Amino acid sequence: MHMPAPDARVMDRKAELARRLRAVLPEAAVIDDIAETRAYECDGLSAYKCPPLLAVLPGSTQEVSAVLAICHEMGVPVVPRGSGTSLAGGAMPTADSVVLGVSRLTQVLEVDLADRLIRVQAGRTNLSVTAAVEGDGFFYAPDPSSQLACAIAGNVAMNSGGAHCLKYGVTTNNLLGVTVVLMDGTVVELGGGHLDAAGLDLLGVVCGSEGQLGVVTEATLRILAKPEGARPVLIGFDSNAVAGACVSDIIKAGVLPVAIEFMDRPCITACEAFAKAGYPDCEALLIIEVEGAEAEIDHQLALIGEIARRHDPVELREARDADQAARIWLGRKSAFGAMGQINDYMCLDGTIPVSALPHVLDRIGELSARFGLEVANVFHAGDGNMHPLILFDANTPGQLETCEAMGDEILKLCVEVGGCLTGEHGVGMEKRDLMGVQFSPVDLEAQMDVKDIFDPRWLLNPAKVFPLEAAASHRAA
Amino acid sequence: MMTPQTEDQVVEAISDASGPLRVRGCGTRGVVSAGADLSTRALSGITLYEPGALTLVVRAGTPLAEVETALADEGQRLAFEPTDHRRLLGTSGTPTIGGVVAANVSGPRRISAGACRDHLLGVRFVDGAGRVVKNGGRVMKNVTGYDLVKLMAGSFGTLGVLTEVSLKVLPKPERVATLSTQRGTVEDAVEALSQGLGSPFDVTGAAAWPEAGGWRMALRVEGFADSVAYRAGRLSDGLGLAPIDDPWADLRDVVALADCAAVVRVSVRPGHAAQVLAAVDAEVVQLDWGGGLIWLGGPDGAALLRAAQAACARLGGHASGVKGDFGEVPRRQPEAPPIAAITQGLRAKFDPRGILNPGAMG
DSSP: OOOOOOOHHHHTTHHHHHHHHHTTSOGGGEEOOHHHHGGGSOOSOTTSOOOOSEEEOOOSHHHHHHHHHHHHHHTOOEEEESSSOOSSOTTOOOTTOEEEEOTTOOOEEEEETTTTEEEEETTSBHHHHHHHHGGGTEEOOOOOTTTTTOBHHHHHHHTOOOTTHHHHOOGGGGEEEEEEEOTTSOEEEEEOSSSSOSSSOHHHHHTTSTTSSOEEEEEEEEOEEOOSOEEEEEEEESOHHHHHHHHHHHHHTTOOOSEEEEEEHHHHHHHHHHHOOOOOSSSEEEEEEEESSHHHHHHHHHHHHHHHHTTOOSEEEEOOSHHHHHHHHHHHHTHHHHHHHHOEEEEOOOBOOGGGHHHHHHHHHHHHHHHTOOEEEEEETTTTEEEEEEEEOTTSTTHHHHHHHHHHHHHHHHHHTTOBSOSSSOOTTTTGGGHHHHSOHHHHHHHHHHHHHHOTTOOBSTTOSSOHHHHHHHHHO | OBOOSSHHHHHHHHHHOOSOEEEESSSOSOOOOOSEEEEOTTSOSEEEEEGGGTEEEEETTSBHHHHHHHHHHTTEEOTTOOOOOHHHHTOOSOOBHHHHHHTTOOOTTHHHHOOHHHHEEEEEEEETTSOEEEEEOSSSOOOSSOOHHHHHTTSTTSSEEEEEEEEEOEEOOSEEEEEEEEESSHHHHHHHHHHHHTSSSOEEEEEEEEETTEEEEEEEEEESHHHHHHHHHHHHHHHTOEEOOOOHHHHHTTGGGTTOSEEEEEEOOGGGHHHHHHHSOOSEEEEEGGGTEEEEEESOHHHHHHHHHHHHHHHSOEEEEEESOOTTSOSSOOOOHHHHHHHHHHHHHHOTTOOBSTTTTO
16 A cells, blocks of 8 residues: 655654643643554554554543644644544554544533434444433434444544444434534534534535544434334345345335345355354345334334245244344354454445346456455345455465455446445545546545645545545645 | 536536526525526436435436426335425426425425435536536445535535436335324423424424414324324324324425515524524414424514524524525524635635625525
């Protein structure tokens, strides 16, 4: 991964920078020891590593503002970091950067059940937002699989999704407002407890901007009443195409399940070997979950069953109780762990139009044969978000490179059929150099124009999202 | 009036423009701007509709009615329930899908399903420099690059002329029920709406309006027939509600305020609705979105808007003049200086000559 050369003028002023940061932060909140900065050298995309110059852990919006004002004045790049769970290298430092971690910003600032919102500091973890309101029967809907660890700051930066977004949407659909600090230290409030913007929807632009427009320190989130219950059904088919057609027919029939998960044969086999969930021996498996009161669940599952039977399923297993439901989910939820047991793997994140599913799975099969690497497919079938897992052996020289090349081909395929490079993980470092596959130079210019306005010196989260050569003239300006 | 029939012709019209352009579909939404008319009405037709994938791609000038008919044929709809402004504003013409998106128009179901911007998957537009830009796409989960889709929704043509939009569509329900009761005060009415919206019963509409003796509140539930019956029963038992005739089309189009000389639209936290009403002198009032959307009507637009904006400055939220004469009062809630600076900066990037719908966003 090509990175810009560290700015020598910044590297040379490390001591001065540390001294100035210590003047506005508690002693322990400035980390400049080389051994300690290693803790921030990478995120969930651990193939790439680079310790930052310094790391800071501010404890308030005011401290974030003071840090950014200093870095802005000294021309120091800043890499905002939530919990460091990004799978795309969204929080990977450069050698001349200050990592700004929000891990000390964890407070709940306000809960208003009548207005159905919660205001939190942005370092709070996704799951602990729900924990703050579930005693009252509410929850925060976006549920990325890292939800135990990932911070709301990162969720906002990457516009995180989850398994349940067919019904509840992703972060941007559940975000009412943010406090965001611009690179020059200016504190801005976007949105709040009310709906929709008075002027341009800047909240919508900041969400998903991968920490390149500002540092989010507080967020107002929409909370929802928990449904009375939820239950899954497992349906096995003897071809991917039939499973895809079944998904389409269910949606056309007006049923809106809360989740539709798809697994192909390699994935089923691996999960079964690992978790022994009792999955059927078949080519494609759907796990479909519906919500509501008992009678509503029965009604929806009956409809789904009726549609599925028209497609000759090899197995149709409705969960009768919580135990059976847990068994159905067991295999799916252990999919990534199962893969990790048997191999190294790379997890992709493209989205395709649901209608293209059988074609895309065929083409992935061809690519798998061509590159000589196995692929297992897990897929949020309701919304088209695919997670092909390419299996490789990191200890065999050249396999990582082969795997990356094959991953690029799969993502190009996603774009070719009308989809996109990333459905929920973000571009980060990982897909930066593929952006030209999906966007024309003008499309990218328009996005970089937005960056120019929020962060004219291009100091925030450098070397991500935009190909370096495409961004060169903006960075130099 | 310029009515380009292709995206290339939109580029030509913008590149050749020597002065301001009044960007519109058919002008039913009362957007105030000046210049030569540039209408997208000839950029018409559905490009792609996949009911099984819940996605629709459509040219910007396509009549909203044509879109709704095509969706209804497959048992689907635009879940954000866009308002038809013609009765309220006394305008005529054909509402277009591009107009809906450019104004981010959302009706009562916004409270549960989200706004137009939440259903907008992708856009193509020509900016003020004549650049053809695409952003987003036609899939539901997409975080590739910055989200200019949101930026374009509600930008009223000031950043670019939309040529094509992609939207998420949803199934139409089998059954709809509306449940209602009278409460004594606006506080009581909003509290009942909050209880409905805070229940697990998927309320998709929550409105209130004054009537003789108090405030009428109404909740809507939709879905499969048995499920609607169950949820309507639970809500009715809990809140003492009874069924009424469907009021949602009239609420959506704000028909109650059609005869008012001046109309102001306010977005606040539902819990602040009563304080806003106490601060203004309105003749006609309608609350939607659980109390968070307040429609105010009266004879004196300037006084109404000034008072509403003062309340919003204090409480958070925003008030806009929708219809009537507002004198010296800005039609939109003034923004904090850093936000105004970003807005100006973005406009200068996307419309360097300042020719797109000047004045449309205040």
